Amino acid sequence: MEYFLQQLINGVTLGAVYGLIAIGYTLVYGIIGMINFAHGEVYMIGAFIAMIAFLILGPDGGGYLVLALLTVLIVSMMLTAVYGWTLERLAYRPLRGSTRLAALISAIGMSIALQNYVQLTQGARTKAIQPVIQGGIELAERDGFAVSLSYIQIVIVVVTVALMASFSLVIARTALGRAQRACEQDREMAALVGINVDRTISVTFVIGASLAAVAGTMAVFYYGVIDFFIGFLAGIKAFTAAVLGGIGSIPGAMLGGLLIGLIEAFWSGYFTTEYKDVAAFSILVLVLIFRPTGLLGRPEIEKV
Amino acid sequence: MTAGTLAERGAAFLPTALKEAGIAAGIALLLALPLVGARTVSEGSAFVVTPRIVELALGVAFVFAGRLAIASLRGGHHLPVIVGALAVAALGWRFALPSAFLGVVAIAGGLAVACIGAIGLLRARRDEIPAVARIDTAGLLRQALGWLGPALIALAIVLPFLPFADRRLMDIAILVLTYVMLGWGLNIVVGLAGLLDLGYVAFYAVGAYSYALIAREFGLDFWSCLPLAGVFAAFFGIILGFPVLRLRGDYLAIVTLGFGEMIRIILLNWYNFTGGPDGISGVPRPTFFGLPFKRAPPEGVESFHQFLGIDYASIHRTYFLYFLVLALALITNAFTLRIRRLPIGRAWEALREDEIACRSLGINPTNTKLTAFAIGAMFGGFAGSFFATRQGFISPESFTFIESAIILAIVVLGGMGSQIGVVLAALVLIGLPEFFRELHEYRMLAFGACMVLITVWRPRGLLASRDPMIRLSRRRARP
Numbered sequence: 001m002e003y004f005l006q007q008l009i010n011g012v013t014l015g016a017v018y019g020l021i022a023i024g025y026t027l028v029y030g031i032i033g034m035i036n037f038a039h040g041e042v043y044m045i046g047a048f049i050a051m052i053a054f055l056i057l058g059p060d061g062g063g064y065l066v067l068a069l070l071t072v073l074i075v076s077m078m079l080t081a082v083y084g085w086t087l088e089r090l091a092y093r094p095l096r097g098s099t100r101l102a103a104l105i106s107a108i109g110m111s112i113a114l115q116n117y118v119q120l121t122q123g124a125r126t127k128a129i130q131p132v133i134q135g136g137i138e139l140a141e142r143d144g145f146a147v148s149l150s151y152i153q154i155v156i157v158v159v160t161v162a163l164m165a166s167f168s169l170v171i172a173r174t175a176l177g178r179a180q181r182a183c184e185q186d187r188e189m190a191a192l193v194g195i196n197v198d199r200t201i202s203v204t205f206v207i208g209a210s211l212a213a214v215a216g217t218m219a220v221f222y223y224g225v226i227d228f229f230i231g232f233l234a235g236i237k238a239f240t241a242a243v244l245g246g247i248g249s250i251p252g253a254m255l256g257g258l259l260i261g262l263i264e265a266f267w268s269g270y271f272t273t274e275y276k277d278v279a280a281f282s283i284l285v286l287v288l289i290f291r292p293t294g295l296l297g298r299p300e301i302e303k304v
Numbered sequence: 305m306t307a308g309t310l311a312e313r314g315a316a317f318l319p320t321a322l323k324e325a326g327i328a329a330g331i332a333l334l335l336a337l338p339l340v341g342a343r344t345v346s347e348g349s350a351f352v353v354t355p356r357i358v359e360l361a362l363g364v365a366f367v368f369a370g371r372l373a374i375a376s377l378r379g380g381h382h383l384p385v386i387v388g389a390l391a392v393a394a395l396g397w398r399f400a401l402p403s404a405f406l407g408v409v410a411i412a413g414g415l416a417v418a419c420i421g422a423i424g425l426l427r428a429r430r431d432e433i434p435a436v437a438r439i440d441t442a443g444l445l446r447q448a449l450g451w452l453g454p455a456l457i458a459l460a461i462v463l464p465f466l467p468f469a470d471r472r473l474m475d476i477a478i479l480v481l482t483y484v485m486l487g488w489g490l491n492i493v494v495g496l497a498g499l500l501d502l503g504y505v506a507f508y509a510v511g512a513y514s515y516a517l518i519a520r521e522f523g524l525d526f527w528s529c530l531p532l533a534g535v536f537a538a539f540f541g542i543i544l545g546f547p548v549l550r551l552r553g554d555y556l557a558i559v560t561l562g563f564g565e566m567i568r569i570i571l572l573n574w575y576n577f578t579g580g581p582d583g584i585s586g587v588p589r590p591t592f593f594g595l596p597f598k599r600a601p602p603e604g605v606e607s608f609h610q611f612l613g614i615d616y617a618s619i620h621r622t623y624f625l626y627f628l629v630l631a632l633a634l635i636t637n638a639f640t641l642r643i644r645r646l647p648i649g650r651a652w653e654a655l656r657e658d659e660i661a662c663r664s665l666g667i668n669p670t671n672t673k674l675t676a677f678a679i680g681a682m683f684g685g686f687a688g689s690f691f692a693t694r695q696g697f698i699s700p701e702s703f704t705f706i707e708s709a710i711i712l713a714i715v716v717l718g719g720m721g722s723q724i725g726v727v728l729a730a731l732v733l734i735g736l737p738e739f740f741r742e743l744h745e746y747r748m749l750a751f752g753a754c755m756v757l758i759t760v761w762r763p764r765g766l767l768a769s770r771d772p773m774i775r776l777s778r779r780r781a782r783p
Contacts, residue, residue, distance in 0.1 A: 049338040055353045082334045098763035105716045108709045109755025116749035274573040281562035
């Protein structure tokens with residue numbers, strides 16, 4: 001039971017990170033119908049920017065740790081958002097109206113280029129920082145096995161929930177959210193009623209990139225190690241999460257992220273760590289075979 | 305073009321061009337500030353950040369100049385831009401910039417801008433010539449494509465006998481041909497049947513491992529294993545394809561990607577069978593239909609040079625591998641060209657264009673897709689066993705997602721469904737970088753950037769050929 005609880009806590013934390021990245025995929029897919037393959041790389045860049053900002057501020061954040069961490073988060077979100085904007089502007093906007101495949105190839109090219117850009121500028125070695133937020137709460141103990149909930153895990157889950165709640169509010173209530181949903185349904189019609197479609201798409205990329213930056217920042221402080229290659233696997237898993245939840249659906253992305261996180265945590269806890277990625281992909285295949293539109297996705301009806 | 309209009313245009317364009325360039329430079333500064341401007345270096349056990357001001361400033365300056373150049377080209381100022389761009393390239397060539405990368409950027413960027421300027425200049429001149437006197441470049445290109453294929457095949461056959469064909473060139477040629485073959489194999493799946501497969505490397509891996517394992521366990525030679533490897537790969541294609549081919553477009557892409565990764569992870573972790581990360585070494589090298597390429601063959605076996613009565617040279621094997629992969633690739637090509645004309649090939653192309661229409665015409669989509677998947681996988685398996693025999697060593701390292709991405713990029717950039725396009729794309733994407741081995745570090749960066757640039761430049765591929773194979777009316781010349 002204790003072991004189960006511990007895996008549950010780890011899984012939820014992991015799922016929060018995947019969920020944040022998955023929102024970026026799902027938003028972009030919803031609005032322009034393409035897989036933003038470079039999104040995992042955006043997450044990786046967010047992590048690198050967070051680490052560099054933190055190293056500049058100093059190991060103890062100059063005395064004000066909370067303030068320093070907040071600064072790191074905001075700096076990472078803003079600068080990563082510029083990456084998201086530029087990515088769309090350079091690699092995707094010229095291809096609007098062309099085939100999905102072309103956009104996908106451009107995205108894969110961008111992903112390769114960004115990965116190697118970071119490798120060139122920051123070196124291929126794994127970067128590590130000392131753990132910043134230490135300690136935690138011991139929830140239960142039996143036979144020497146303690147269930148611990150560390151403070152960083154609490155921070156990650158709280159930040160994720162807060163961000164997702166405010167983000168859902170933005171989509172549901174603001175003019176920006178309405179514009180976004182309108183573009184999702186019919187881009188041409190949205191343009192006819194006076195919505196700036198290009199700007200809305202750009203804002204979508206900016207939001208997706210800053211959420212990925214949050215995930216990256218939390219990964220830096222949670223794991224303490226990053227390298228230029230972390231974006232690939234995290235990106236694929238987050239995409240899997242987005243598909244699992246039903247691509248295009250925001251609650252679906254959160255649910256999918258949570259599920260993938262839990263599957264991974266339980267699989268590595270009860271079976272073997274080596275095959276945890278295989279487990280995540282197998283679940284994806286099974287879901288797609290029996291529910292091809294994902295858990296919360298609307299069925300796509302093709303009209304002739 | 306009179307002086308008056310030029311001055312007018314100059315006055316109108318300069319402020320906007322400067323503004324655009326300023327914005328671009330500002331964004332470049334924001335982008336580069338954390339990753340180029342700061343470098344994490346390890347100091348003892350901890351990491352510290354050291355600034356890199358010069359690189360940052362130069363990089364931003366390059367972006368400013370580049371954007372200004374593009375804006376000026378749009379304003380019609382070709383000559384000053386060409387001169388300026390060549391000057392920047394010369395600067396990068398002549399003076400050592402703080403990092404080799406900036407030098408590469410200066411040279412490549414300067415030359416590229418100069419080329420764009422020159423093309424623009426020629427185009428502006430051409431518009432002044434009356435339409436009747438213009439050369440029909442599109443028509444010439446179409447004619448050229450007609451004999452390009454046979455010419456390339458002829459060149460490929462005589463290549464080893466040319467004086468400049470040294471070992472390095474032959475190795476590059478073998479590599480390019482391997483990718484051409486893989487591209488042609490994937491073209492059946494992606495180009496003809498329109499199924500987006502991001503995990504093609506899985507079949508390449510299955511082919512390579514089945515050859516290596518069969519040869520190790522049963523002692524069979526390359527020629528008996530080659531068909532077996534193809535059969536195994538096709539079998540895997542059917543197993544993997546059966547559950548997922550109902551999925552559409554992007555879902556299929558991500559599931560195939562997942563399968564590719566799963567195969568790699570299994571190869572990596574099933575230590576007893578596949579050797580895990582250590583891979584399999586000592587994969588038997590190819591024989592010339594039973595005659596090995598060895599200086600001193602084992603007792604009772606005649607080697608290739610003894611059989612022909614010539615002196616031993618290690619390059620014989622390279623030549624043989626070259627012709628082997630050339631033959632395999634040409635077989636793939638011939639097969640594809642033939643099957644495109646058969647009912648099944650036509651069903652593939654019809655399915656690519658409209659699945660619902662196909663269904664209503666009585667084509668079984670699942671079976672049709674499955675054949676495409678299996679046949680594509682079979683050629684991937686052939687290529688894989690060739691790879692294994694050429695390398696003599698295989699490990700999961702060689703079958704990462706990036707390989708799938710490269711093969712897919714070759715197919716899409718070549719122009720989906722175009723056989724000759726695959727060759728051109730393979731030459732550009734695989735051949736060119738091999739010649740710039742010295743710039744090894746920047747190879748993949750340039751590769752990714754090229755993928756983006758080519759896609760943005762020609763979204764339908766270098767040579768798009770999606771024309772239907774049969775038409776009702778007589779073929780009319782495209783405008």
